[in-house]
Amino acid sequence: MKLRRTRLYVPGNNPHLVENVGLYEADCLILDLEDSVPIDQKFDARIMVKYALQHVDFGASEKWVRINSMDTPFWSKDLEEVIPYVQVVNVPKVESYEELDKLSEKMHEIEEKHGVEPRKIVPIIETLRGLVNAREIAKHERVVAMAWGGEDLTAELGIPKSKALILEHVRAEIVIAAKSQGKMALDTVYSNIRDEEGLFEYAKRAKYMGFDGVGVLHPNQIEIVHKAFKPDDKEIEDARKIVEAAEKAMQEGKGVIALNGRMIDKPVLERAKKILAFAEVD
Amino acid sequence: MAINAVGRDVPTEINGQRFKPFAGDMKTPPEGRRAGSLLRMVPEGRDKVVDSIEEVIKKVGLEDGMTVSFHHHLRNGDFVVNMVMETIRKMGIKDIRVFPTALFPVHAPLVDMLSDGTIRRIEGSMNGPLGEATSYGAMRETAVLRSHSGRVRAVESGEVHIDVAFIAAPTADRYGNLNGVDGPSACGPLAYGMVDAYHADHTVAITDNIVPYPAHPISIFQHQIDYVVPVDKIGDPAGIMSGTLRITTSPSRLKIAKYALEVIDRVALRDGFSFQAGAGGISLAVTKFLGDLMKKRGIKASFINGGVTKYVVDMLHEGMVDVVFDGQAFDLDAVKSLREDMNHIETPLAMYGNPYSSGGIVNMLDVGVLGATEVDIDFNVNVNTHSDGLLLHGIGGHQEVAAGSALTIVTVPLYRYRVPVIRERVTTVTTPGEVVDVVVTEHGIAVNPKRDDIIEAMHGSRVPVYDIQELQKKAERICGKPEEPKTTDDIIAAILWRDGTVIDVVYKVKK
Numbered sequence: 136m137k138l139r140r141t142r143l144y145v146p147g148n149n150p151h152l153v154e155n156v157g158l159y160e161a162d163c164l165i166l167d168l169e170d171s172v173p174i175d176q177k178f179d180a181r182i183m184v185k186y187a188l189q190h191v192d193f194g195a196s197e198k199w200v201r202i203n204s205m206d207t208p209f210w211s212k213d214l215e216e217v218i219p220y221v222q223v224v225n226v227p228k229v230e231s232y233e234e235l236d237k238l239s240e241k242m243h244e245i246e247e248k249h250g251v252e253p254r255k256i257v258p259i260i261e262t263l264r265g266l267v268n269a270r271e272i273a274k275h276e277r278v279v280a281m282a283w284g285g286e287d288l289t290a291e292l293g294i295p296k297s298k299a300l301i302l303e304h305v306r307a308e309i310v311i312a313a314k315s316q317g318k319m320a321l322d323t324v325y326s327n328i329r330d331e332e333g334l335f336e337y338a339k340r341a342k343y344m345g346f347d348g349v350g351v352l353h354p355n356q357i358e359i360v361h362k363a364f365k366p367d368d369k370e371i372e373d374a375r376k377i378v379e380a381a382e383k384a385m386q387e388g389k390g391v392i393a394l395n396g397r398m399i400d401k402p403v404l405e406r407a408k409k410i411l412a413f414a415e416v417d
Numbered sequence: 418m419a420i421n422a423v424g425r426d427v428p429t430e431i432n433g434q435r436f437k438p439f440a441g442d443m444k445t446p447p448e449g450r451r452a453g454s455l456l457r458m459v460p461e462g463r464d465k466v467v468d469s470i471e472e473v474i475k476k477v478g479l480e481d482g483m484t485v486s487f488h489h490h491l492r493n494g495d496f497v498v499n500m501v502m503e504t505i506r507k508m509g510i511k512d513i514r515v516f517p518t519a520l521f522p523v524h525a526p527l528v529d530m531l532s533d534g535t536i537r538r539i540e541g542s543m544n545g546p547l548g549e550a551t552s553y554g555a556m557r558e559t560a561v562l563r564s565h566s567g568r569v570r571a572v573e574s575g576e577v578h579i580d581v582a583f584i585a586a587p588t589a590d591r592y593g594n595l596n597g598v599d600g601p602s603a604c605g606p607l608a609y610g611m612v613d614a615y616h617a618d619h620t621v622a623i624t625d626n627i628v629p630y631p632a633h634p635i636s637i638f639q640h641q642i643d644y645v646v647p648v649d650k651i652g653d654p655a656g657i658m659s660g661t662l663r664i665t666t667s668p669s670r671l672k673i674a675k676y677a678l679e680v681i682d683r684v685a686l687r688d689g690f691s692f693q694a695g696a697g698g699i700s701l702a703v704t705k706f707l708g709d710l711m712k713k714r715g716i717k718a719s720f721i722n723g724g725v726t727k728y729v730v731d732m733l734h735e736g737m738v739d740v741v742f743d744g745q746a747f748d749l750d751a752v753k754s755l756r757e758d759m760n761h762i763e764t765p766l767a768m769y770g771n772p773y774s775s776g777g778i779v780n781m782l783d784v785g786v787l788g789a790t791e792v793d794i795d796f797n798v799n800v801n802t803h804s805d806g807l808l809l810h811g812i813g814g815h816q817e818v819a820a821g822s823a824l825t826i827v828t829v830p831l832y833r834y835r836v837p838v839i840r841e842r843v844t845t846v847t848t849p850g851e852v853v854d855v856v857v858t859e860h861g862i863a864v865n866p867k868r869d870d871i872i873e874a875m876h877g878s879r880v881p882v883y884d885i886q887e888l889q890k891k892a893e894r895i896c897g898k899p900e901e902p903k904t905t906d907d908i909i910a911a912i913l914w915r916d917g918t919v920i921d922v923v924y925k926v927k928k
Contacts, residue, residue: 154895155669158859329666354668 136412138162139280139319140348140364141357142199142225146171148180153187157194159354165199168213169227177209181216188220199257201225205234211241218245221254223279228287229258230265235275242277255279257321260312261287266305269312280319280347283309310345324350331359338363364413371414374407381407423797423846427919431911432538432558434576439920442820442852447773447916452575455618457643463630464591467644470504470623474581476644477619479505482512482537483580486617488609489519489542490585490597490745494656497585497623499526500648506535516577517541518568518609519811523656531555540577541568542811551909552807552926560808560910560923562801564816565609565744566770566777567915572616574773576917582617584610584642585651589624590632593642597746598634598756600626602652605725605746605755606763607636614641625651634756636763659748662726664705665698669859673828674702676880677786677857681707683874685783685824688716692784693818695724696747699828703786704728711737722778722818725751725761733761742778744769744814770817772916779814779821786826787815791843794885796850796865798827799843801912804836806902806926808910812847816915819852824871831858837892837899839863839885844902846921847912856885863888903927 142163145152148171156164166187172180188198200217203209204227214224224242229235235258242254256277260269261284273281283305289296296302306322313320322341325334338360341349349360366374380394381404392399418426421438429436437445467473479485485505487498498517503526505513511534519542520527528550530536538558543551551560563571571577586607587600597607602625614620614637621644622637631639665671677699681692686707694704705728711718718738723729725743727750733741734754742764746752754761770779779785790810791799800815802808819825829838839858854871856863861881864871875882883891893899904924914920 155859158672159668355666355671 136409137197138348138412139197139321140413141351141360142321142348143196143351143354143357144171144201144324147184147200148172148176150183150187153183153191157192157196159357160194161196161351161354161357162348163197163199163223164193165201165225167201168209169201169203177203181209181213185216185220188217197222199223199225201227204228205238210238214238214241214245218242218254219249219251223255223257225257225259225282227259227284228261228265229272230262231268232271232275235272235278239275239277253277257282259284260309261285263288263291266308269308270315273312273316273318278316278318280321281309281313282321282323282350284323306344306346314345319347320345322346322349324352325356326352328353328356334359335363366410366414370410374410374414377404377407378411421919423795423849423920425846425921427922428908428911431561431919436911436913437918439849439914439918442849442914443772443916445916445918447574449574451573452578452616454616460643465593465643465645466591466627467646470501470646470648471508473621473644473646474504474508474510477581477621479510479581481510482514484514484516484578486579486582486613487515487517488584488607488613489517489521490604490607490609491602491652491657492604493521493523494602494653494658495521495523495585496648496650496652497583498524501583501623502527502530502535506530506533511535512537515539515541516579518565519544519813520547522546528555531557542813543808544810548808548810552923553928554907554909554925556909559908561913562812562910563913564770564812564915565766565814566772566779566817567812567913567917569612569767569769569771570773570915570917572612573767573771574917579613579617581619581621582610582613584614584620584622584637586622586624586637586645587651588626588628588632589622589645590628590630590639591645592630593622593639593645594630594632594635595622595624595637595642596632596634597636598752599628600624602626602650602654602657603749603752604652604657605752606743608744608764608766608769611637611765612767619643621646623648623651625649658752659696662696662701662728662748664702667698669830670699671702672859673830673857674699674706676859676862677703677826677828678706678710679878679880680826680855680857680862680871680875681784681824682710683878684871686710686714686716689719690716690783691718691720691722691781693722693724693779693782693786693822694726694729695786695788696726697788699788700724700786701726701728703828708732708737720781722782723751725755727751730754730761733758769814770821770915772817772820777817777821779817782818782822784824784826785818785822786828787818789827789829789838791838791840792827792829792853792856792885793840793843793850794889796853796856796885797843797846798848798850798853799845800847802845802902802923804840804844804899804902806844806904806924808923812912816848816852819848820915824855825853826855826857827853828857831860831888831892832896835896837889837896839889839892840899841889845912845923849914849920856888858888860888860891
């Protein structure tokens with residue numbers, strides 16, 4: 136199972152930060168062409184990211200690029216440079232399924248040209264319209280996970296983000312939209328990079344909300360989030376028993392999995408497998 | 418010139434004095450007896466106070482060509498070296514050999530004294546501007562750099578004879594008992610100055626805190642001090658003591674510290690083990706992480722040799738270590754602990770790592786974690802020069818800790834500012850590869866092939882283990898091949914191994 140507990144944002148215009156990204160063992164690395172790159176550096180950053188994707192050692196991390204949103208003139212040029220080398224395209228401010236279709240079409244064109252496999256998409260829901268359409272967006276075949284951001288959304292509502300109670304609902308809606316389609320749900324970043332305890336609690340909360348990961352802004356946040364997402368010993372032990380019972384049932388050709396006289400149905404087995412994956416147990 | 422055991426072409430004569438080429442650690446046995454200082458008559462009266470530095474210089478009879486020594490416990494906050502040397506200059510005394518344990522950027526005023534004839538050479542560590550000026554040829558004679566213990570050996574063997582030792586003393590009484598734990602310029606131990614007090618012909622304490630007799634505790638005793646000179650201030654506390662040192666937040670440095678911790682855990686961590694602590698960024702992180710791990714496992718160390726910081730003191734006071742040996746204190750927590758805790762022991766530098774002695778603390782160390790400016794594929798380490806050839810750092814205790822520790826770890830980034838740190842050949846050899854066991858970088862570690870036991874212990878670890886050649890190539894792949902420093906054939910400094918043999922030289926850098 137591919138884990139996406141952490142996705143580290145790395146500004147695409149800063150070679151110094153890009154060169155060591157593979158060392159920190161984030162599950163996903165996002166070379167960012169959007170918010171961290173000023174408009175007058177979009178071209179340079181795009182080219183730098185293109186070469187970084189080819190030559191920098193990403194270790195075991197999944198290679199992502201956050202392109203510019205589709206209401207800018209940059210997104211298609213971003214795709215042209217990065218599609219041959221990227222694994223996941225992170226798309227900001229997605230508002231509809233149709234938008235993703237348009238993006239997917241452009242991706243297909245470039246993939247065909249370069250003879251590469253179809254790339255995945257992780258849309259970021261950042262607007263009220265996007266939120267309303269989240270469940271449709273999650274249905275897109277390229278989408279493997281859903282992420283969200285609260286800045287634009289709270290601005291639309293005219294409330295400060297730090298006090299916005301609605302964000303708890305947004306979180307829940309993202310989890311429901313993603314999970315109902317069998318996709319991953321990814322929580323947003325914890326921006327105080329010095330507050331290790333706060334981050335740990337935030338990540339724990341995200342985990343029990345149903346998220347599969349959170350965004351990180353600094354490499355030092357990675358280990359803390361991974362710890363927060365690690366199941367406790369009892370969870371691991373229970374999960375191990377369930378998976379072993381399932382394997383035994385399969386070997387014995389039984390259609391029903393039973394453990395301690397209880398029937399184990401599919402979602403419970405899937406949860407057990409997920410727990411073991413998060414415990415980094417084969 | 419002769420080729421030494423690390424393949425460097427080194428002189429056999431430096432400043433008119435004969436030196437042997439480096440033959441390997443513990444390969445050159447000592448000769449002769451310990452050197453002594455002048456016998457003196459007990460002074461008349463009960464007061465050794467002299468009112469000014471000029472007056473004391475006249476009393477000790479300092480002349481052209483003599484040798485004066487200083488310790489560096491006041492680090493970059495020191496006022497004593499500059500005030501003494503400025504007085505010597507004003508008095509028109511020339512050709513002085515300055516023999517400090519170390520000099521810092523605050524001692525930049527000495528650069529002018531290299532050219533006006535006051536100083537003929539410096540034999541000691543030169544951190545910053547003096548090293549840089551020397552690299553460009555400012556010093557008339559050849560600088561000589563020794564490790565902490567190498568300096569003790571040089572004094573004890575008579576290789577260097579000190580005419581006058583000027584000892585900065587944060588606290589003194591009028592009869593010459595000194596300590597470093599009290600007073601406005603408190604620095605902790607006076608370990609570096611002890612050998613000078615014992616072996617110099619004349620000894621002068623310079624203090625800004627005279628207390629009633631007897632000053633106590635006593636680090637340097639009255640029978641070794643000839644004169645006491647009160648001055649307004651011997652230093653700036655801000656430069657003497659760091660505030661509480663903070664663990665690095667650099668993710669790559671933290672990665673290095675975590676990899677080093679795993680090596681220690683797999684090779685040396687057990688009840689009763691011992692380690693060398695330091696105040697550098699990575700070293701501090703290793704100390705902190707090691708403390709956390711010991712606490713988790715319920716492991717207690719027998720001793721820590723420092724470089725003492727709050728992190729070490731906390732471990733002592735939490736009962737995680739029996740004894741702290743202190744040759745240098747870096748923060749006020751360390752000073753306070755040295756003053757108050759009898760298990761926090763001030764150690765004379767002669768006890769540290771002198772190879773020509775009956776054994777130093779380093780010989781009892783299980784783990785030493787050290788830094789470097791460069792490391793090469795033979796595990797040789799440079800701590801003195803940068804890749805541009807400039808002499809910018811002293812040796813400190815690097816050589817003896819590396820030679821003495823059962824497990825010597827050198828922690829370095831793979832490259833700095835896109836210049837490889839792991840290279841085919843270091844610019845200057847400070848410490849030979851034969852005493853280095855593991856090199857740890859943020860990309861992974863390399864184990865000296867002679868340490869099969871460590872290679873074995875790292876099996877199954879998540880820390881990537883490479884041949885050192887692979888690390889070197891990795892660095893070159895990222896940064897390109899490093900340029901050679903642009904130097905002339907003129908030797909500006911000699912680097913001595915701790916036994917007094919010549920391990921390398923530093924060449925003049927072209928401007």
